[in-house]
Amino acid sequence: GAVVSQHPSWVICKSGTSVKIECRSLDFQATTMFWYRQFPKQSLMLMATSNEGSKATYEQGVEKDKFLINHASLTLSTLTVTSAHPEDSSFYICSARSSSASEKLFFGSGTQLSVL
């Protein structure tokens, strides 16, 4: 199957700093990428849909100024958590859908963010 690479896998930061998470599709072009947040033992909560070359579409309740998403190319989307606070600590995971096989969704390995 297609490979989606996500980095970093784990990050610890101080409150007030910003953290950037990268999501790359390695062997396919991804016109659409999704960003999810997952709390322990809970489901995947969609934060935003990222389309290459256009602004991301955010789900209700997700602050677009806090969670900046950039999808500058067909293989890379980034999520920046700005001015992180302890309540932002979570597992963030991206997924990508191939432009040629738009049905299937492939996930990155996730980023565990801990804000002190």
Add this chain to the structure above:
Amino acid sequence: GENVEQHPSTLSVQEGDSAVIKCTYSDSASNYFPWYKQELGKRPQLIIDIRSNVGEKKDQRIAVTLNKTAKHFSLHITETQPEDSAVYFCAASVTGNQFYFGTGTSLTVIP
């Protein structure tokens, strides 16, 4: 929008027994239904999927059934093994649009 419900939230079975997880969806336009397996701290992995023009699909010990009229689909795992222990998520999607996930089922296979 789409609403996907998944039951049960936890499931324990003896090794060798079968496990069944059920999901319902609300949007009749949904036409693609994947199932994902997620081990602790790892990415969800697609294990099987079904399209709305098919009623059942099987892959070795895993099968999925779909009832479009009732808007529900189920995952069946036969001859369960300890390595099947994980969290399973169902999802519903209209091709080309976003995916909506169920709340997950934590499956424990007891040796």
